[in-house]
Amino acid sequence: MKMQRLLLGIFAASLVPAAAAAADTIKIGYPMPLSGPASVYGVPVVKGAEMAVSEINASGGVLGRKLELLTRDSKASADEAVRLARELIIKDNVDFLVGTLTSAEAPAVSTIAKENKIVFIAPTSKTVQLTSPANLHPYIFRLASNTDIDGRTGAAIIAGWKDVKRVATIAPDYAYGRDAVTAFVDYIKKARPDIEIVDQQWPKLGQSDFTPFINAQMAKKPDAVFCDVYGGDFVTFAKQAGPLGYFKAINNRMADSGEVGATDEALALGNDYPYGIWSDAYDPVIWPENEPAAHKAFIERLKAYTKEKYASGWAIMGYASIFALTEGIKKAGSTNSDKVAKALLGLSFDTPIGKLTFNEKTHETDMGEFWGQMVKDDRYPFAVMKNPKYLSQGPYTN
């Protein structure tokens, strides 16, 4: 009898921690492209998020509970992201959704978040449509600056080049490129009425041969170019444009707002990088002078965590997305989505690149863009951003 009770006691005791742990984790569904061309960025974003989760859990979690990240491959497809979001909510009982990379996935997942009244934070989707008044709802939040800011900050860079009169644009032919170019053209026409838009090229996303577009653009003899080609496409574009004398013809007067100022593209291009152009980045990663201490420490931890020689400029977005959510949970004192959604409005949180605040009306943070000239630096075998300058959203919002 005694023995029986003892065994029962052990059995019961052994059950408790397991059950408690399972109920205790805060589950975060994280759909992100992990295959196909978009995985170039999806993977580093997820690694950033994983590192944030492990750091938060190591320091005791949130509200005394550990975080659990449920990562899924969205394949950069809106349909797949929606299917995964539904599955994560219904089958895995996630408390929150964070993730999606592209401007196709995020607005689609946003509708699922609205339906299920569950907080959804999009780290990198840039289309203005995501948080436009018609699509805004209490549960959607966005970290990255939108296409308006991309286009307008690029316009501010080019507007500063006083002798430039003839400007051309080249951008991928879908929502992201089209929206950014529209914002660019509107802004530069106001800032510099003397500037003429002489040519606009629209290669498709994943274009393998840019030569015809490059030739056609050079024939219009622009003095400067606003470019929104990014990622692997930018690598291809730069490799084909260089030998055609494109960058020489415009005196390297290009502003690319497609985040090609980070290590990702610089590393891939090596000495084929068109030194002298200007670009932006979420995080310049390599910061030759005046690097903030918090950023330096973050990059060191990231390199140790991913075991990579050079970190990616996109990891910051995954990392910050988890901290945005957990600060919201802390402020709400609960994992109830209604409470967390309210707590996120106007919330400020720290990131390795400075403090960010969610706007109460737009549900977007005030994140700006780092801009700088891409130069050769003898300490690195690739281009780095010279004196990264943080252009805050302030002057560029509506």
Added chain:
Amino acid sequence: MFEVSFLFGQFLGGLTTAMFLFLIASGLSLVFGVMRVLNFAHGSFFMIGAYLAWQAVQWLAPALHSFWLAALAAALGVALLGGLIERLLLRHIYGREELYQLLLTYALVLILGDAAKIIWGTQQLSVSRPPMLAGGFQVLGATLPTYNLFIMLTGVAIAVAGWFVLTRSPAGRMVRAAALDREMLGALGANVGALYTGMFVASSFLAGLSGALVTPIQSIVPGMDVEVIVEAFIVVVIGGLGSFWGTFWGSVIYGQVLSFGILILPGFSLFSVFALMAVILIVRPWGLFGRPLR
């Protein structure tokens, strides 16, 4: 309205596009023409060729001519892979319905895509131009990068070599016979199995070579396999399925339509090419140089 030098530059650009596509599509066309296999995995062979070339360049890097050795190694590596796939997998489905071929080669696309991701990760990679082809020169006022000229010459060389082997050599006679009546050729004592393996190896070699040669002017990223197979199919359909010269002229037409199409309709770069394919499919469903299927 346009300067001559510019139009010529646009023509050269279109020709570069064309010869690249021909390098890729020639193998696809060859395998379909003789073996009647639509190889969806051809784009994956192309991608593996690119990754292998990158890998070989990393290993050989400081050595002179490392790019050329890497390109050759990549092409041979992919040829070996193609040979294994033909012997172990494709061989079993020749007599079956085409649906089985599509399923098998599509499965290979997924498997090879994931394998590449596991081995080389998801970062974009690229290879520098070989130093001897790094520059460019002026032709009639247009700039022609030396590497692009090299690609054009390679494309023409492969077209001529392919034509010579197919029409002027004993092996070519066998290949043409196999395309017409495989069983009769077998009954006459020819080793059709070995012939098919040889064809598939040659096609894979071309895919691997084009993958390696593309690395100096394109980024190597996951998904480049699917991107390229669509373009290669368009070229093969325009030229006529299974026609070697059809594929050549299909590539040339594709390149020029893309090049000059964006001058007429700048906002619709893809439209012109797909419109061309649609028109050809309506007027001549068997393509410009193909023969109607019996």
